[in-house]
Amino acid sequence: MQTEKVTQHIINWLKNYALNARVNGFVVGVSGGVDSAVVSTLCAETGLEVLCLEMPIHQAASHVNRAQEHISQLKKRYKNVRDAKTDLTPVFEEFKTEVSLEGEQAIVDMALANTRARLRMTTLYYYAGLHKLLVAGTGNKVEDFGVGFYTKYGDGGVDLSPIADLMKSEVYKIGEYLKVPGSILKAAPTDGLFGDDRSDEDQIGASYPELEWAMQVYNEGKTEEDFTGRKQEVFKIYKRYNRANKHKMIPIPICEIPKNLK
Template sequence: MQTEKVVNHIVDWLKDYATNARVNGFVIGISGGIDSAVTSTLCAKTGLDLLCIEMPIHQAASHVTRAQEHIAQLKKRFSNVSDTRADLTPVFEEFKTEVSLEGKQAVVDMALANTRARLRMTTLYYHAGLLGLLVAGTGNKVEDFGVGFYTKYGDGGVDLSPIADLLKSEVYKIAEYLKVPKSIMKAAPSDGLFGDNRSDEDQIGASYSELEWAMQMLDEGKTADEFEGRQHEVFEIFMRYNRSNKHKMISIPICEIPNNLK
């Protein structure tokens, strides 16, 4: 990958899109992870306004520390960057008092995890509307089009996706070029939706490098039966997520009414 040229291409694309949309810049949620760090730095490089928002909900301390370190670095490097913090923990706790928490614990926990992401999306769009900004998405290609590892209308609810055509390994290469803090580079990827330090790999059962391999194999028309051992297991994991999350990756189904019925 021609890293510098890719970076310049994305920055130009962001700037052109925002200019044509006649908005002031971008707003992005900063999680302390590699994807939001790279995306926010790319947005900052446009020279347009960038608002970075911390939105903790019972957040793990390590995530908060990394997020704050990154925001401080961005503000030092770019004069167009500002930040704010919205502690959504009280909002989340109040929400829980108004809904049923009955059912299988794992199902309830997942529903609440997705609720966290949707509360954050709402917060981002509030600030976007207030300040004339676009909500920049942070999903990479494996998450967005491989395993669908994001929340529908949560972190998947964005105006534009600067890094969605980049594999996770490519995001790391760009992060190194952009001088993203080492603490973020070394941290295990995590969606941060459960208030602990569980990683994406803990949840999915495969690393991003394994998922990238499986995604490539699917593109080449391979099937699980062509692999053995760990490769077979990883391909099955990838396909399970790909199938179950397909509804996130395609347009909303529309019931089209035949002309003769209109």
């Protein structure tokens, strides 16, 4: 990948899109992870207004510290960057008092994790509307079009996706080029939706380099019978997530009414 040229291409794309939309800039949810760090820096490079928004919900201290380190660095480097913090923990806890928490614990926990993401999406759009900004998505290609590792109408609810055509490894290369803090580049990727330090790999069962490989060979038409051992295991994991989350990657189904019935 021609990192410098790709980076500039994204910056130009972001700026042109915002100018054509006649908005002031972008709002980005900053989590302490590499994807949001890269996206917020790319947005800052446009010279347009950038609001970095922290939205903790029982967040692990390590995530908060990395997010704050990144925002502090970004504000020193770019005069067009400002930040805000909305503690959504009380909102989340109040939500839990109004809904049923009965059922299998793992299912309840997942539903609540997705609720966290949707509360954050609502908050991002509140600030976007308040300041005439676009919500910049932070999903990469493996997450958005490979395993579907995001929340529908949560972190998947955005106005534009600047890094969705980049593999995770490519996001890291751009992060290094843009001088994203080392603490973020070295940290294990995590969605931060459970209030602990569990990583994406802990949840999925495969690392991003493994998932990138699986995505490539799957798109080449390979099947699990073509592999053995760990490769076969990773291929099965990828295929399972891809199939289960396909509904996130395609347009919302519309029931088309036959003309003879209208």
